[in-house]
Amino acid sequence: MNNLGRDFWLFRFGQFISIIGDACSNIALAWWILEKTGSAAKMSAVLAPAMLVQALLTPLAGPIGDRFPRKRLVFVSDLWRMTFTLALAGMVFLDFFNLPLLIVLYLLLSVGTAIFNSVSDSIVPQLVTTENLPKAVRQTQAVSSAGRVAGGIAGGLIVTLLGVGGAFLLDAASFLVSALAAALIRADTLPAAERLPSADSALRQWAREFSMGVRTLCRLRLILWMSLVAMGLNLLLSPIEIILPVLVKQQRGLPPWFYGGLVSSVSLGSIIGALLLGRICRRFAPDKVMIAGGLLVGVGIMGMGWVPTVTLPMIMMLLIGFGMSIFNTPLSSALALCVPDAYRSRLSSIRFFLYMSAIPLGMAMAGGMISSFGLLPTLVALGGGIIVLSPVLLALPLFSDLINASPEQARTFLHRHYPGVFEEESSGSCEMPAAIRPAIHDMMAHRSSSPLDTG
Numbered sequence: 001m002n003n004l005g006r007d008f009w010l011f012r013f014g015q016f017i018s019i020i021g022d023a024c025s026n027i028a029l030a031w032w033i034l035e036k037t038g039s040a041a042k043m044s045a046v047l048a049p050a051m052l053v054q055a056l057l058t059p060l061a062g063p064i065g066d067r068f069p070r071k072r073l074v075f076v077s078d079l080w081r082m083t084f085t086l087a088l089a090g091m092v093f094l095d096f097f098n099l100p101l102l103i104v105l106y107l108l109l110s111v112g113t114a115i116f117n118s119v120s121d122s123i124v125p126q127l128v129t130t131e132n133l134p135k136a137v138r139q140t141q142a143v144s145s146a147g148r149v150a151g152g153i154a155g156g157l158i159v160t161l162l163g164v165g166g167a168f169l170l171d172a173a174s175f176l177v178s179a180l181a182a183a184l185i186r187a188d189t190l191p192a193a194e195r196l197p198s199a200d201s202a203l204r205q206w207a208r209e210f211s212m213g214v215r216t217l218c219r220l221r222l223i224l225w226m227s228l229v230a231m232g233l234n235l236l237l238s239p240i241e242i243i244l245p246v247l248v249k250q251q252r253g254l255p256p257w258f259y260g261g262l263v264s265s266v267s268l269g270s271i272i273g274a275l276l277l278g279r280i281c282r283r284f285a286p287d288k289v290m291i292a293g294g295l296l297v298g299v300g301i302m303g304m305g306w307v308p309t310v311t312l313p314m315i316m317m318l319l320i321g322f323g324m325s326i327f328n329t330p331l332s333s334a335l336a337l338c339v340p341d342a343y344r345s346r347l348s349s350i351r352f353f354l355y356m357s358a359i360p361l362g363m364a365m366a367g368g369m370i371s372s373f374g375l376l377p378t379l380v381a382l383g384g385g386i387i388v389l390s391p392v393l394l395a396l397p398l399f400s401d402l403i404n405a406s407p408e409q410a411r412t413f414l415h416r417h418y419p420g421v422f423e424e425e426s427s428g429s430c431e432m433p434a435a436i437r438p439a440i441h442d443m444m445a446h447r448s449s450s451p452l453d454t455g
Helices: 005-037 040-065 070-093 099-120 130-161 164-183 202-219 221-237 240-251 256-283 286-304 311-338 341-373 375-395 399-403 407-411 413-417 436-449
Strands: none
Touching (some): 005 164, 005 256, 040 099, 040 341, 099 341, 130 164, 130 407, 202 341, 221 399, 256 286, 311 407
16 A cells, blocks of 8 residues: 555544535535525635634634544534535435525535534644655645546536435445544554643643644744734635536526536646645755746636637636646645644644635635626736745745755754744743734635635
8 A cells, every 4th residue: 555554544434424525515505505595605604604603713723633633523513514414415305595594504514514614634644654754745636636536426427416415415324434444443543742731721721732733833034924824815706616617507598417527637737746745846946836836826817718618618628737736746745744743733734724714805806806807817916826826835945955955854844943832832932023013914714704625
């Protein structure tokens, strides 16, 4: 099994099945909302609050992932999501479309997603050896993309042939399979976190660990700046979640299978990127490869508005998926290697909050952009923004050093460039650079007005 071991592939199998189910459910939900309301704004009203809940809860759940066995949290989150997906299926089969109830159920479902997101990255280093971690990250990207390819095809066909309810039932069954796979993992996934004295309450322990994670991230200036750039990229990428079903169903009057085909094309491009990335990085520096990936994503989004045929939009989506893969994989590998195990869940969940906080705003503004400027100008603006923002990463001090570092160098990177941060996390305050404060303030100010992971 490519030296990655039984537990890794068991976890990845469960997630592969779950990803297929998620793709089916996502297509079904968008299709059902547009079918019942014909409104992109109402679709945003369902999706944006759920993304906001994930953004808020994921970092709050991070300390939990640094204290309890991570495979147990995966198990619980899958059963939670299965329950509320079955509730959505019940609404469909009863032909009971109620927008407020739909929003509430989807919000509750997203709570389980937040718990899973808080540990999904940090569990992988516990399932493989340190030497095999970069390979595990690449395989994770490839397997996840394969699941989305299969899910896009399956979701489009199932919604076309069996209806929205059938797609929701398949997603519920996929969560059950994923939960059972997590239960069969043998590895000890209890984090190597320092325990607090027994006199401390669980709430006090959680608050201490969460605050330590925030302070640590603020001291790691490179990681914080990278997270802020990722926020901007997610703001520009997230409207695609609204634009695609509107483009397929309302603008072109095409069936669900075409929407599924576009989703599959993105994932197929991600697989190609994951397979070719090793060869590409042997010829070109990984940091330059990352930026090239961001530029390809921007070009692909801009091109979507200029290709009227059935085949060419899928080629543009393939290009987007390829660019996202060669952008995300080097970054994910470097971050997985450089962050100590005791901090992986809390730091990754806080970064995830920063990435996700821009997504509800992007989804909320998608309908207004299309209504005010039209579909073509909206796509050009989004793609052009990504092309401008992606190279900003190269201007960050130490960015290229981290991305281009060998696995051995990456493991000690933060200790070498930020000495004492992990030893002194329990004292001092987090003082942000003045230039960062307005960005954080703006993010928090806009979060209440409203998923592609660029980090």
